[in-house]
């Protein structure tokens with residue numbers, strides 16, 4: 479894949495990766511009084527991982543080694559599983 483802005487606009491480092499979201503289920507447990515609390519485990523749905531995109535759906539969120547994030551056009555959106 480090729481990006482229109484492969485270097486960080488803030489520090490000029492080369493892109494480290496795409497900034498992705500991965501859905502998951504934070505497991506809950508019921509207490510004796512009927513409340514719920516987090517049980518401590520998360521079932522991560524790796525197959526639904528996808529890069530965050532901008533509101534137009536045409537740019538991917540990228541991140542540099544220093545943690546800066548920016549949006550960039552990418553040549554093949556379908557390849558990125560938006």
Ligand SMILES: [Zn+2]
Nearest residue numbers: 486489542546
């Ligand atoms: Zn940066």
